[in-house]
Amino acid sequence: MRPLKILNVVHRYYPSIGGSEAYAKEISERLAGDGFEVSVFTTDALDLEYFWKSGKRRVNIYKETRNGVIIERFRVIRLPLHNLTMRILCRFPFVFFKAGFSLPSPVVPGIWKRLFFNNHLSFDMVHVSAFPYNSLIYAGILFAKRHKIPVIITPFLHLGERRNDKVNRYYTRDFQLRLLGSCDRIIVQTPAERDYLRSAGIADEKMNIIGQGVNISEVTGGDARRFREKFGIPETRIVFHIANKSYDKGTFHLIEAMKEIWKGDEDVRLVLAGASMEQFDRFFSSQDGLVRKKCLALGCISDEDKKDLFAAGDVFALPSRTDSFGVVFLEAWANKKPVIGARAGGIPDVIEHEKDGYLVKFGDTGALSHCIKKLLYDKDLARAMGERGYAKVRDSLTWDIKYNRIKEVFVNNLS
Numbered sequence: 001m002r003p004l005k006i007l008n009v010v011h012r013y014y015p016s017i018g019g020s021e022a023y024a025k026e027i028s029e030r031l032a033g034d035g036f037e038v039s040v041f042t043t044d045a046l047d048l049e050y051f052w053k054s055g056k057r058r059v060n061i062y063k064e065t066r067n068g069v070i071i072e073r074f075r076v077i078r079l080p081l082h083n084l085t086m087r088i089l090c091r092f093p094f095v096f097f098k099a100g101f102s103l104p105s106p107v108v109p110g111i112w113k114r115l116f117f118n119n120h121l122s123f124d125m126v127h128v129s130a131f132p133y134n135s136l137i138y139a140g141i142l143f144a145k146r147h148k149i150p151v152i153i154t155p156f157l158h159l160g161e162r163r164n165d166k167v168n169r170y171y172t173r174d175f176q177l178r179l180l181g182s183c184d185r186i187i188v189q190t191p192a193e194r195d196y197l198r199s200a201g202i203a204d205e206k207m208n209i210i211g212q213g214v215n216i217s218e219v220t221g222g223d224a225r226r227f228r229e230k231f232g233i234p235e236t237r238i239v240f241h242i243a244n245k246s247y248d249k250g251t252f253h254l255i256e257a258m259k260e261i262w263k264g265d266e267d268v269r270l271v272l273a274g275a276s277m278e279q280f281d282r283f284f285s286s287q288d289g290l291v292r293k294k295c296l297a298l299g300c301i302s303d304e305d306k307k308d309l310f311a312a313g314d315v316f317a318l319p320s321r322t323d324s325f326g327v328v329f330l331e332a333w334a335n336k337k338p339v340i341g342a343r344a345g346g347i348p349d350v351i352e353h354e355k356d357g358y359l360v361k362f363g364d365t366g367a368l369s370h371c372i373k374k375l376l377y378d379k380d381l382a383r384a385m386g387e388r389g390y391a392k393v394r395d396s397l398t399w400d401i402k403y404n405r406i407k408e409v410f411v412n413n414l415s
């Protein structure tokens with residue numbers, strides 16, 4: 001018998017960095033290792049802003065096989081007056097226009113040509129992710145329906161803050177809910193995501209709550225001294241943040257919270273690792289000399305540097321409103337570090353407040369500063385929270401555990 005063929009359609013793929021990108025890589029490689037023939041159709045974007053801005057980075061390898069996974073990348077194009085043109089086109093009353101041209105969806109004509117004008121293309125199942133990159137999700141679903149094969153979606157909904165739709169309106173529009181309803185199975189990250197979709201009319205029997213995992217050995221074993229020496233950090237303590245640097249990720253609020261700490265104690269360094277959005281670059285350039293001295297703003301760092309940062313850091317803070325699960329919290333816990341997140345999206349289902357970390361209201365810099373101080377100056381508290389987080393990851397949040405549940409969903413829908 002030929003191996004069963006799975007198509008995974010995702011907006012970006014390794015070496016691009018992000019939660020949904022890491023998820024796609026993990027399940028694709030594990031499925032390939034289990035004997036499935038796995039293809040990934042994705043874009044050539046390396047930087048997320050490449051979808052709508054010129055001058056950003058792309059991946060120039062358009063077809064390759066990595067760890068058993070066949071990867072095909074398709075060029076992103078930008079229309080004349082791109083953002084304005086997209087806003088006009090997505091107003092047309094057809095799903096094709098709403099899904100295909102709703103920002104921040106990429107415009108990728110090559111993937112449509114590959115899916116719908118190649119008579120030899122054949123798969124047994126399609127998996128799509130993630131919102132709000134609707135154009136690729138729509139293309140994958142349409143292909144599955146055309147060929148009468150099952151389609152699974154992992155939407156990674158960002159539900160944002162309660163009673164504030166500035167985030168979730170980009171993930172829960174009417175046409176997006178219709179796309180979700182047309183899928184055979186929906187893999188959701190948290191009970192919060194399940195409950196929201198249930199309230200929007202999605203049937204419970206379509207949904208599986210699984211979430212994400214971490215490979216402990218891949219994110220631990222770093223060298224704290226090496227990180228300090230490489231980046232010249234003499235301060236005794238380190239607060240750190242690993243994510244794209246932006247307002248929605250809470251980076252601005254973290255810097256404001258650290259200003260309060262630095263008023264009484266300058267023996268603390270803030271390390272920010274991850275791609276910078278242009279809004280952050282403008283914000284950071286306006287800060288005073290003390291902030292620029294005490295804040296080490298790195299770009300995307302290597303796997304070795306990331307492990308070393310986890311080893312060197314004392315408190316991990318990601319007070320974000322745009323995380324459906326926040327796998328980087330798991331990575332911090334794997335290193336027995338205490339964490340701080342925001343009461344937004346799926347994070348309250350991941351962090352148990354005052355047990356393995358703290359939760360603060362998004363944008364509450366006073367509460368954020370208070371929690372950071374408690375973890376910096378109460379070593380026993382910080383150690384206990386880190387140990388509880390590690391135990392939770394070890395017992396229920398590794399990829400070995402999570403993948404078996406995901407594979408079961410795939411296999412059950414193939415049969």
